[in-house]
Amino acid sequence: IDSLLSSRSEGEQEASRRLKTEFLVQMDGAxxxxxxxxxxxxxxxRPQELDEAMRRRLVKRLYIPLPDASARRQLMKHLLKGDYHSLTDEHLDEIVVDTDGYSGFDLNALCKESAYGPVRRVGQPIExxxxxxLPPISVEDFKDATHIVRPSVSDKDLSTYLEWNRQFGSFPQDDPQK
Structure with missing residues (x-):
């Protein structure tokens, strides 16, 4: 929603201003x-960039944190479903520990990168x-992929989200990093 309803500014084009105003009017009368x-x-x-009038209309504002270990494990299992791999539960536990701070998008990218591992090991053109x-995707493929796919959410971003949630969220949470 930030792409449509970011804060209004002096340099903003008139068409953009009217679009935001019309959206808010329609929302009020819906x-x-x-x-x-x-x-x-x-x-x-980017919750801090939302227009103030829109923020007021969003009665419940929920902060969704990065996936915890349990969520990362479930997401990895889901992403690997149907893929040929040799990962045991112990391997998944290792990967879950190694991916602390990864977003769902990061985990998706990690799985895709790991899937290239067997192709690289064969050493032939993919065609x-x-x-x-092909050999199965291995825990080593995931270890290698973590050097390529790094967490995309910085500590600064997390602090910004937590501060916004403390200020405007419906359910303020403590900083999980402490």
């Missing part, structure tokens, strides 16, 4: 009948590789 219900769900990784002859 559920005027007592029987109607409107559920608007928006997501952003000539017999996919059925």
């Amino acid at each position: 559920a005027t009948d007592g029987q109607d219900r409107l559920l608007l769900i928006g997501a952003t990784n 000539t590789v017999d996919l059925s002859a």
Whole structure:
């Protein structure tokens, strides 16, 4: 929602200003009948850039933290479903520890990068590789991939999100880094 409803500024084009105003007007009048219900769900990784008028209309503002160990494990299992791999539960535990601070997007990129490991080990151009002859994705492929795919959310970003949540969130949380 930040791409559509970022804070209004002096240098902003008139068309953009009108679009934001119209969106807010429509949102205010969307559920005027007592029987109607409107559920608007928006997501952003730049909450501090939301227009103040929009922020007021978002009655519940929820901070969704980075995935914890349990969530990372579940997400990894889901992302690997259907892939040929040799990962044991112990290997998954190692990967979960190594991916502390990774977002869901980062984990997706890590799995994709790890899937290239068997192709690289074969040492042939990908067009000539017999996919059925590829070795499974291994824990070593994941270890190698963590050197390429790094966490994309900085400590500074996390602090910004937590501060915004303390100030405007519906359910302020303590800093999990402490």
